[in-house]
Amino acid sequence: MIQQKSLNNQQKLYVLGLFLITILLTQISLPFIPIGSLPDYFIAWAVALISVNNKYFSVMKIFFLGLVADILIGQLIGQYGFTFLLIYVLHFFISKMLAIQSNGQKTVLGVILVLSGLLIDYMTSATYEIDNYETSALLKIIFTIITFLIYRLIFEMKLKAI
Amino acid sequence: MAKKTASKQLRLFTQESPIIIFVTLAMCSIAIMSYDYRHKINVQLKQKVAFVITPFHWMVNAPSQIIREIDYYLSEQNKLQQQILSLKSEANLLQAIQQKLTLIENENRSLRKILNIKNLIKNDMTIGEVVLPSQTNGAPQLLINKGMDDGIDIGSPVMNNKGLVGQVIHVNKNLSTVQKITSNNFAISAISENGTMAALIFGNGSPHLVIYRLPAYEKLRLGDHLLTSGLDQIYPKGIKIGKVIKIIPTNNSQFNEIIIEPATSPQSFSQVMVIKSGNP
Numbered sequence: 001m002i003q004q005k006s007l008n009n010q011q012k013l014y015v016l017g018l019f020l021i022t023i024l025l026t027q028i029s030l031p032f033i034p035i036g037s038l039p040d041y042f043i044a045w046a047v048a049l050i051s052v053n054n055k056y057f058s059v060m061k062i063f064f065l066g067l068v069a070d071i072l073i074g075q076l077i078g079q080y081g082f083t084f085l086l087i088y089v090l091h092f093f094i095s096k097m098l099a100i101q102s103n104g105q106k107t108v109l110g111v112i113l114v115l116s117g118l119l120i121d122y123m124t125s126a127t128y129e130i131d132n133y134e135t136s137a138l139l140k141i142i143f144t145i146i147t148f149l150i151y152r153l154i155f156e157m158k159l160k161a162i
Numbered sequence: 163m164a165k166k167t168a169s170k171q172l173r174l175f176t177q178e179s180p181i182i183i184f185v186t187l188a189m190c191s192i193a194i195m196s197y198d199y200r201h202k203i204n205v206q207l208k209q210k211v212a213f214v215i216t217p218f219h220w221m222v223n224a225p226s227q228i229i230r231e232i233d234y235y236l237s238e239q240n241k242l243q244q245q246i247l248s249l250k251s252e253a254n255l256l257q258a259i260q261q262k263l264t265l266i267e268n269e270n271r272s273l274r275k276i277l278n279i280k281n282l283i284k285n286d287m288t289i290g291e292v293v294l295p296s297q298t299n300g301a302p303q304l305l306i307n308k309g310m311d312d313g314i315d316i317g318s319p320v321m322n323n324k325g326l327v328g329q330v331i332h333v334n335k336n337l338s339t340v341q342k343i344t345s346n347n348f349a350i351s352a353i354s355e356n357g358t359m360a361a362l363i364f365g366n367g368s369p370h371l372v373i374y375r376l377p378a379y380e381k382l383r384l385g386d387h388l389l390t391s392g393l394d395q396i397y398p399k400g401i402k403i404g405k406v407i408k409i410i411p412t413n414n415s416q417f418n419e420i421i422i423e424p425a426t427s428p429q430s431f432s433q434v435m436v437i438k439s440g441n442p
Contacts, residue, residue, distance in 0.1 A: 023215075027222045036367075059180060063187050067194075070204070072215060077204045078194035085191060089184050124195065 014158045018045060018151065019065065026073050037139035039147040042069050043117035046084045048151030050091050051110045062088050075125065083120045087113050107149070114148050115141065205332060212334040219305070219337070223293060287435045288312045290320075293337065304328065304340040306434055314338050317396065319437045325402035325425025326350070326390060327434050338436070343403070343424055344369060352403055353391040354382060360391055363403060363422060371404055373420035375412065382406055388422060398437060 025041045033039075046066070049057060066081035074080050091113055094100065100109055118141060198204050208215075290306035308314050310333050318330040320340045328348070332339035343350060348365035352373075359380045361373045376382065386406045392399030408421035 024218050024221060027215075027218050059183060059187065063191070066191075071207050071211060074204065076195045077198040077207070078191040082188065082191035082195065085184065085187050089188075092180070092184075 011158070014155075015049065018154065023069075023072055033143060034136060034139070036136040037143060039140065039143035040118060040121060041147055042073075042080055043083065043087070043114060043121065044144050044147035044151050046080075046087055047110055047113045047117060047148050048155050050084075050088055051106060051113060052152060052155040059085065059088050079121070079124050082124060083117050086120050087117050090116055107152075110148055110152060111145055114145050118144060208332065209334050212337065216337075219293060286438045288314065288438060290314075290338070290434050290436055292432050292434060303331075303345075304342060304434070306338050306340060306436070307336065308436060309334050309336040309338050311335055312436075313438045314436050315438070319397045319401075320434050321401050321437065322426055322434045325404065326397060327426050329396070330436065340434070344371060350397060350403060351391045351394040352388045355387045355389060360393070361388075361420075363388065369424075369427070370407070371422040371424055373422070375414075375417040376420050378411075378416055378418055382409070382420060384409065387425075 022041045022045045029038065046062065050062065062084045063081050066084035067077065069080040070077045091109070094109060094112075098105075100106055288308055290308035290312075293305040293307050304320075304327070306320070314330055314333055316330055316333055318338075320327040320330060326343055328340045328342040328345070330338045331341045341348060342365070344365045344367070346365060346367040350363045350371075351360070352363045353360045359376075359382055361376055361380075363371050363373055365371055384406055388403045388405070390397040390399060390401040390403060402425045404422040404424040406420055407423045410419040410421065412419050
């Protein structure tokens with residue numbers, strides 16, 4: 001059983017604050033990125049949160065946050081919930097099977113989780129509006145990975161420092 | 163030591179393991195997704211929780227709104243007065259044209275009555291402004307500041323002065339989401355300007371529209387404009403869709419693929435007209 005640690009109020013505030021910022025980011029179209037290539041901020045947020053330390057968050061909480069994201073900005077209820085859940089499970093199993101200790105290993109694991117998240121998101125897409133061009137899909141992956149790294153940096157600074 | 167490792171490896175599959183909760187939640191989410199896909203509960207829920215997303219829309223719009231207002235206040239009065247004058251003269255001109263149109267419309271109505279033809283178009287429209295953002299969670303779409311309160315329904319056609327923009331797919335109290343004609347699987351029944359050719363035009367997610375299989379005998383040339391046919395009972399007849407920019411021969415020599423440039427592009431407008439439903 002995963003031993004859950006509880007977050008203090010300030011840490012909870014950071015996680016919630018970043019969740020709200022993520023909602024805001026999903027509503028902004030950046031002029032220098034084509035719309036089809038915009039990063040999936042929620043997947044980046046979830047992977048960063050899970051990969052920094054999943055002991056802070058139980059699978060239920062992650063699933064619930066996924067459902068909230070679905071209700072607010074998702075296509076289908078349960079889509080992000082399902083994606084977050086599988087990311088959590090993947091992280092759980094990989095961490096159990098492999099000794100992920102160094103920072104580099106954790107980053108590679110995060111990138112794998114981001115790719116898996118995007119793949120699950122595409123597979124569960126209700127509109128099948130998958131990007132037509134390979135370049136825009138590739139850019140989306142790259143931007144999501146960059147967003148994940150930024151989120152991870154913030155989580156590492158804030159969740160571990162407090 | 164070996165005993166310890168063995169017990170650690172097996173922990174996942176023991177009663178302590180969270181595998182049951184993973185499977186249960188995964189099944190739950192798949193069930194929810196299927197139920198939502200069939201019954202569209204997400205749309206209803208989104209309408210109810212629109213007040214949560216509205217502040218985010220407001221925040222996204224705030225900078226451009228503030229810049230626009232500052233720009234407005236800083237504009238020279240003289241320039242504004244000149245604009246007012248030119249707008250007034252334009253309005254006068256339009257009023258004169260409208261009088262003429264009213265006359266023609268009345269004449270048309272009476273002629274239709276005589277000929278017993280049903281009125282196809284009623285121009286019951288509402289003008290909406292495009293609200294930022296132009297995308298939500300990566301999916302390109304238009305948000306307009308008109309909703310149920312303004313008589314907009316799901317399915318209402320949206321156009322502007324240049325041509326057809328799309329169709330309303332979600333309606334909240336004061337906001338509507340418009341699916342653009344270039345979206346994937348968007349289909350419109352169209353005719354050529356001279357009315358000799360009818361075809362179905364599709365959006366495929368790219369910036370252009372496409373007619374996949376047009377019989378080669380149809381005389382369609384580069385630069386020809388295509389209009390809505392009105393046959394679909396959704397879009398009124400005669401709205402400009404776009405112009406032909408490429409004719410590509412297919413493997414089957416009897417058909418051509420036609421690439422169409424839409425008459426409207428998302429960057430070219432900030433206002434749209436929504437034709438209220440029930441008025442095709």
